[in-house]
Amino acid sequence: MQRHLLSGDEAVARGAWEAGCGVAAAYPGTPSTEILENLATYSDVYCEWSVNEKVALEVALGAALAGVRSLAAMKHVGLNVAADPLFSAAYIGIRAGLVIITADDPGLHSSQNEQDNRFYGLFAKLPVLCPSDSQEAKDFVKLGFEISEQFDIPVLVRLTTRVAHSSSIVTLSERTTQPAKGYEKQLHKTTLLPAFARLRHIDLEQRLARLQKYSEATALNQIDMGNPDLGIICDGVAYQYAREVFPQASFLKLGMVYPFPAQLVLNFAEKVRQLVVIEEVDPFIELQTRALGLNVTGKDRLPRTGELNPRVIRVTLTSRAPKVTPEEEIPNRPPALCPGCPHLGLFYSLQKQKVIIGGDIGCYTLGALAPHQAMDTCIDMGASITFAHGVDKALSANDPRPRLAVIGDSTFFHSGITGLINTVYNQSNVITIITDNRTTGMTGHQDHPGTGKTLMGKETKAVDLEELCRACGVENVIRVDPYQLQQTRKVIRQVIAEKKPAVIISQRPCALLAGPQGPAKKVDPDKCIGCRACLALGCPALSFEKEKAVIIATSCTGCGMCAEICPREAIG
Amino acid sequence: MNILICGVGGQGVLLFSRLLANLALTAGLDVKKSEVHGMAQRGGSVTSHIRWSKRVYSPLIEEGTADIIVAFEQLEALRYSHFLCPNGWLIYDPLRIEPLPVQIGLVEKVTDDFLRKRLNARAPSNRPVPAFATACNLGNPRVQNMVMLGAVSHLLEFPVSLYHQVIELLVKPQFVQLNLEAFAAGRDLWAQAAPK
Numbered sequence: 066m067q068r069h070l071l072s073g074d075e076a077v078a079r080g081a082w083e084a085g086c087g088v089a090a091a092y093p094g095t096p097s098t099e100i101l102e103n104l105a106t107y108s109d110v111y112c113e114w115s116v117n118e119k120v121a122l123e124v125a126l127g128a129a130l131a132g133v134r135s136l137a138a139m140k141h142v143g144l145n146v147a148a149d150p151l152f153s154a155a156y157i158g159i160r161a162g163l164v165i166i167t168a169d170d171p172g173l174h175s176s177q178n179e180q181d182n183r184f185y186g187l188f189a190k191l192p193v194l195c196p197s198d199s200q201e202a203k204d205f206v207k208l209g210f211e212i213s214e215q216f217d218i219p220v221l222v223r224l225t226t227r228v229a230h231s232s233s234i235v236t237l238s239e240r241t242t243q244p245a246k247g248y249e250k251q252l253h254k255t256t257l258l259p260a261f262a263r264l265r266h267i268d269l270e271q272r273l274a275r276l277q278k279y280s281e282a283t284a285l286n287q288i289d290m291g292n293p294d295l296g297i298i299c300d301g302v303a304y305q306y307a308r309e310v311f312p313q314a315s316f317l318k319l320g321m322v323y324p325f326p327a328q329l330v331l332n333f334a335e336k337v338r339q340l341v342v343i344e345e346v347d348p349f350i351e352l353q354t355r356a357l358g359l360n361v362t363g364k365d366r367l368p369r370t371g372e373l374n375p376r377v378i379r380v381t382l383t384s385r386a387p388k389v390t391p392e393e394e395i396p397n398r399p400p401a402l403c404p405g406c407p408h409l410g411l412f413y414s415l416q417k418q419k420v421i422i423g424g425d426i427g428c429y430t431l432g433a434l435a436p437h438q439a440m441d442t443c444i445d446m447g448a449s450i451t452f453a454h455g456v457d458k459a460l461s462a463n464d465p466r467p468r469l470a471v472i473g474d475s476t477f478f479h480s481g482i483t484g485l486i487n488t489v490y491n492q493s494n495v496i497t498i499i500t501d502n503r504t505t506g507m508t509g510h511q512d513h514p515g516t517g518k519t520l521m522g523k524e525t526k527a528v529d530l531e532e533l534c535r536a537c538g539v540e541n542v543i544r545v546d547p548y549q550l551q552q553t554r555k556v557i558r559q560v561i562a563e564k565k566p567a568v569i570i571s572q573r574p575c576a577l578l579a580g581p582q583g584p585a586k587k588v589d590p591d592k593c594i595g596c597r598a599c600l601a602l603g604c605p606a607l608s609f610e611k612e613k614a615v616i617i618a619t620s621c622t623g624c625g626m627c628a629e630i631c632p633r634e635a636i637g
Numbered sequence: 638m639n640i641l642i643c644g645v646g647g648q649g650v651l652l653f654s655r656l657l658a659n660l661a662l663t664a665g666l667d668v669k670k671s672e673v674h675g676m677a678q679r680g681g682s683v684t685s686h687i688r689w690s691k692r693v694y695s696p697l698i699e700e701g702t703a704d705i706i707v708a709f710e711q712l713e714a715l716r717y718s719h720f721l722c723p724n725g726w727l728i729y730d731p732l733r734i735e736p737l738p739v740q741i742g743l744v745e746k747v748t749d750d751f752l753r754k755r756l757n758a759r760a761p762s763n764r765p766v767p768a769f770a771t772a773c774n775l776g777n778p779r780v781q782n783m784v785m786l787g788a789v790s791h792l793l794e795f796p797v798s799l800y801h802q803v804i805e806l807l808v809k810p811q812f813v814q815l816n817l818e819a820f821a822a823g824r825d826l827w828a829q830a831a832p833k
Contacts, residue, residue: 070662070670095674174673198669198696231671231696232658302696309695376699389701390719393755395712396744398645398736400681428679436741509674600741605680608740619778 071235073228076199077166078103079235080206081136084162085243086110088128090121092479093508094140095175096229097168101138102511105520109240114511114520117446117479118143122150122165126219129163130255132246134210138166141182142445146480148189151219155191156265157255158217158272161246162210168224171345172372175507177426177443179370181347182223186323190269192276193221193323194285195300199233205320208285216272216279223322225345227302227372277324285320288333296337298330298350298361302373307343309375310383325353334359341382345373402431404606405582405622407573408500410547411471412437413602413626414554415498420467420561423452425481427473428506436603440471447472447480450488450497457493467561470497474530475505475513482537488566489538496560497539500547501530501572510578534568541567548573550629576622583623588614592635599627599636638793639698642685643717644709645734649782652807653707654685656786659803660795661689671696680737682713706760707789709768709781710734711752718759727760728789730781732769764788766830771822780819787823788830797824 071079077100081089089112091101105112115121118139125137139147144167154163167185170176186193194209196202202224209220253261280286295314299307304318317333319326330353334340342351342363351363366381367373379386402408412432415422416439424433424440425448433440442452449470457468472481477499488495505511512518517527534542541560545553553571560567573579585606595612606620607627616627616636628636640657644650654670661668672685686698700719705726708714714729721727738744756763768784775784783804790800800820808816 068662070658070668098674226673227671227696230674231669232655233669233693233696234662234667305694305696374697374699375695379699387701390759392719393715393759395715395747396736396739398680398682398712398716399738400646400679401737403647403680431679435738435743507679597742603737603741605737605740608735609742619773 067237068234069237070232071199071203072099072230072232073196073199073202073224074099074168074230075103076202076235077138077206077222077224078107079237080203081164082107082110083203083238083240084207084210085134085241086136086210087133087243088125089113089136089138090115090124091138092116092118092121092143093505093511094143094168095508096170096224096226097138097140097143097166098508098511099229100166101520104136112520114513116514118147119150122147122154125163125165126150126154126157126159129159129161129219130157131248132160134162134243136164136166139168140176141167141169141180142176142178144182144185146446148185151185152189153257154219155189156257156262156269159213159219160249161243162213163219164206164209164213165219165221166224167221168226168229169346170226172226174226177445179346181349182221183322183349184347186221190273191219191221192216192280192321193223194320195223195322196228196320197301197304197318198228198231200235201320202228203235205285212279216276218272218276223301225301231302273324280321280324280326281328283321286326286329287318287320288329288336289316289318290336291315293336294338296333296340297343298333298340298354299343300350301345303343303345306373306375306378310378319350322350327353327357330354330359331357343367343373343378346370399434400431401605402428402603403576404604404620405576405624407502407547407571407576408432409602409604410550410553410573410626411498411500411571412439413630414547414550414557415439415469416601418557420469421453421456423449423456423468423470425449425470425472425476427476427500429471429473429500432471436601446476447484450481450484450495453495454484454488454491454493457495468493468495470495472497472499473506474499474501474503474515475511477530478514478528482533485534485539485568486537494564494566496567496569498569498571499530501570502575503572504575504578506575506577510575530570534570539566539568541565542570543567544570544572546573547571548624548626550626576624581622582625585618585621585623586616586625586628586636588616589635589637592633594633594635596632598632599630602627602630638689639703639722640687640705640707641698641703641717641720642687642707642709643713644683645713646680646683648683648709649779650683650685650709653782653786654687656803656807657687659807660793660799661687663799663803664795667691667693669693669696682716684717705789705792707785709785711756712736712747715752715755715759718756721760724762725760726792727756727763728766728785728792729756729763730768730785731765732767764827764830766823766826768823768826771826772819775815775819775822777815780816783816783819784823784826787820787825788827790824791827
């Protein structure tokens, strides 16, 4: 059998393809992005970047109700956006299998929180599968479609960063085609009017009771007896870490954490002397184990915050962790905007102004850091405009600081539009700046409704941001090129002075896509007076050595923003 | 075998680790690789963990157990040096890329002298491999990773032909020749970089 090295995300895509999935929808978000990017490389699955996660889940549900196996993928916080259809989908059920992927991010590698989405299973009442490596990611997705169809319910598959972005060996199978079931109207099932929904809730509880029995018996949940002195219950990648630290112990490995296999856990507890639950972030398994009256070691010792790893488990649960030398204290290397990034120009123009700036989620969130510090918040997708609106309503006219919002183009389509309409409807003087770099930058350059191209590479109508903002009711919509620093600053000042709602579209393609603008710039050391004015741009290609500015030629994209800043024309 | 690869976002750490992991795969071993995408890739500190053996569980290397650390930048070499096992090898590019807070003068720069002393103290078996400079001489700084791979190949048990096979498999056809040249240059560098 051929062995392939696949990441968890690639394995999920492969599993969906092998299962005969016909429709897949997602909004990009680390660490889930590569699922749809990979699935789109298989020609016989319709794949799309939906406008946001709520849209993606509704699209996948629609397709599943039309009789085609479907998948929706998102990062953990994306499932919050999609929570509304998630709860309804559990009531409604499916016609062909529906698998929803949530990729959680313990350790917050690229997220605003480390919420544990296993709780969505308990909350929204649907089964949750937790693979621990790529082979399981593929297998669990395939099985997820079968469980979905067997129990008439969407299935949640929960990855974490170390499953999604770790690669391990996978054996592949071929695609199984699924018979097209077609669409049939099922009014009582799919129309959640109160009278119908009451019945669907009763039906859902019955489906969950059947799933409970399934969970007790399925091979997804397995006891592997070793030394009975120590019994470990675990799921996901925590299983791999635990196996590494306790090779001799007895294991109850849970692949299906909800519905919780209570009887199986009780049986396991009887076989072992000490029971330990090893799981990342929240005590999801532990709470349900304790509810059975069992005494366990878990979050009383293991951390609730950050990622687990073998070292953390060894240190907290054993007395035999070898000492390691502490980390060196050297300067941190936080992520930074790229050389020549158009956002640099915008944030340079915004810094040191007496304004309140609601921030949003994307590369440009880095504008909150030094040297720009031109952003006050990062809350959730789309919250920049609404935050600024709330501030405006709370503060009196005596506080003269203008209320601004900075939001990316993809984020604006995702959930900024509603906030913008709200500022018009409810009359606040919020100035919204859309950093339009013609792509979804942070997640690795995905197309969106403004780019004119779909995930499957088709040309499509590009939504015109300027027209869209005007149609929302904003009369003052101005386009600027953030590379033109003086002009950008002038427009910002002018708009602030006008004291009415406005949108500034700061438009320039992402520097990584646009490539070099010309040869690398050079600093003339004879002209440079060492004033450091150029460093305020925050460009990683600019450095300072021996009291003079220096440009790192291999990094410089030749954009020329620093040359515009230099008061002595020393850069050229 | 535990190999930790570290560098700065954009240096080609991820392709390097893909090549290494595929070597182990092709050689018939069990292998796992773990890395982080997204925010961390924007000029931040980047790591990739690779583990191979008959059977591998954890995709992450424990502190103090890396057999080899491959660092694409000196500060990063020191940052992750606590991962090295007592007799482990540290292969690092003497290149320095200052973090942005240092570049804009918010944080003080670490001296070359301090770095060298600390690296020698923490990793007695270390070897500086000027892969970036060599890649620039070859006409493309982006093949720094292939030069590094050539140097590191001296520490691994795989035949050179296997490296060629994996490079041809994973690198875009138009860049294969350049990458093979960079790999060969890296193999030559190893001996030259040995302490005199």
